[in-house]
Amino acid sequence: MEFILKEKIRIGISACTFGAKTRWNYRGWDYVSDLGRQGHDYTWVPVCPEVMAGLGVPRDPVRLVSGNGEDFWQGKAKVKNRKGMDVSFQLKEACQEALSIMERSKLDAFIFMEGSPTCGVYRTTLKERRLGKPPGVFGSLLLKEDLFLVPALDMQSPWKWWDWSRRLHAFVWLKHKEIKTKKDLYDVWHMLKFLCQEVDMPSARQLGTDIADLPKSIDQTHIEEWRSKTLRFLRQPTTLKRIQGNLQKHYKHYRKVCGLKPKDLDVPGAETGKQKFVDELKRAERRMAESGYSFAGNPVLYRPNR
Ligand code: SF4
Incomplete structure (x- = not known):
């Protein structure tokens, strides 16, 4: 996708x-x-x-x-x-x-x-x-x-802006994404769920359950209801603590799945300054995109056609 x-x-x-x-x-x-x-x-x-x-x-x-x-x-x-x-x-x-x-x-x-x-x-x-x-x-x-x-x-604030802009990208992507079937909906959710879980775990779980509860053959009303609920959800900010906690999890996953070495992903410690932390997040995003993976914490990136 x-x-x-x-x-x-x-x-x-x-x-x-x-x-x-x-x-x-x-x-x-x-x-x-x-x-x-x-x-x-x-x-x-x-x-x-x-x-x-x-x-x-x-x-x-x-x-x-x-x-x-x-x-x-x-x-x-x-x-x-x-x-x-x-x-x-x-x-x-x-x-x-x-x-x-x-x-x-x-x-x-x-x-x-x-x-x-x-x-x-x-x-x-x-x-x-x-x-x-x-x-x-x-x-x-x-x-x-x-x-x-x-x-x-x-x-x-470097980290607050990073948080706003990643959710903004996901928001715009979801707003304009063509969704026709339940499978499309699952694919979209697969892209966004880690970000949503970082914002608010219980509500994110509910968004996933909402899809599972839908009938096999869904119509556009079901899709638009879910979309507008998720768009509203993406407007909520998260906390630095949650971003830091999830980054460790993402890095662990990428090492396992993509076979990246620890030096490729330099996990910032708790003492890392906020600007340095955001620089590392951006580096991780680039590194993932180059390897053909999406970075779960920031799944939608802007890359213009040059
Ligand atoms: S009206 Fe809005 S844009 Fe104009 S000066 Fe006041 S806050 Fe700024």
Whole structure:
């Protein structure tokens, strides 16, 4: 079964994390450049709803009043700036336009700036540990879309980004994979099960049992139900401890099955730094791909046609 993505994944991103100084205080971050060459493996579509609303840079910061982003779309909450000016109408139009841009761009994922009353998904303030009123106005729309959502701040952590990007690749591969029979479904599951088990063992077991419980002759409804359940599952992050634990298991397996020597797979110890650990994970992926095997911890890789 093909486990290589040949097309670049298309990702929407809050423009202020893409190097554009679109924040209220004329600041921004360039998290994509920080990814180095890996940043070129994706097609990026930056949007900034607050700038698209015509609020300009610099501007007074805005905040949600009387509710969260969900309430905003139901007409129960408003967005006002520091001077008390109601900017709800402009922001509503801009968020809807940003959503149209995303649809036209055929995105599979969105990287959002957490902590913003507009783009935030799980928090709308960056103040200490407070969550604010999540989701934000645009964040509320993002949650309703069939997208893989990534918090931009996790691009700053080598292992967290490795975890997000491997699940993103698997997500996009599964989303577009043609599945017609129960055997196809088993083949897909065989590809993804180790990754899913690493995320959450009991739920992953359930996904496997769900296939076994299906009738012999399945229809497209069964397939799409299983697919959407698994896509939702792949959106969940895992922990560094689980990744480290599973890497040892994978290496043991590859030595046995592929006959690789210990020097080919340099198992990182517990004391290994996070960056070095991620470098070793990438080396293992390459080594497996060269040997014609998929790396169970990261089963779907991007390799463009040159
Ligand atoms: S968080 Fe969203 S709305 Fe705010 S500056 Fe960034 S892209 Fe613009």
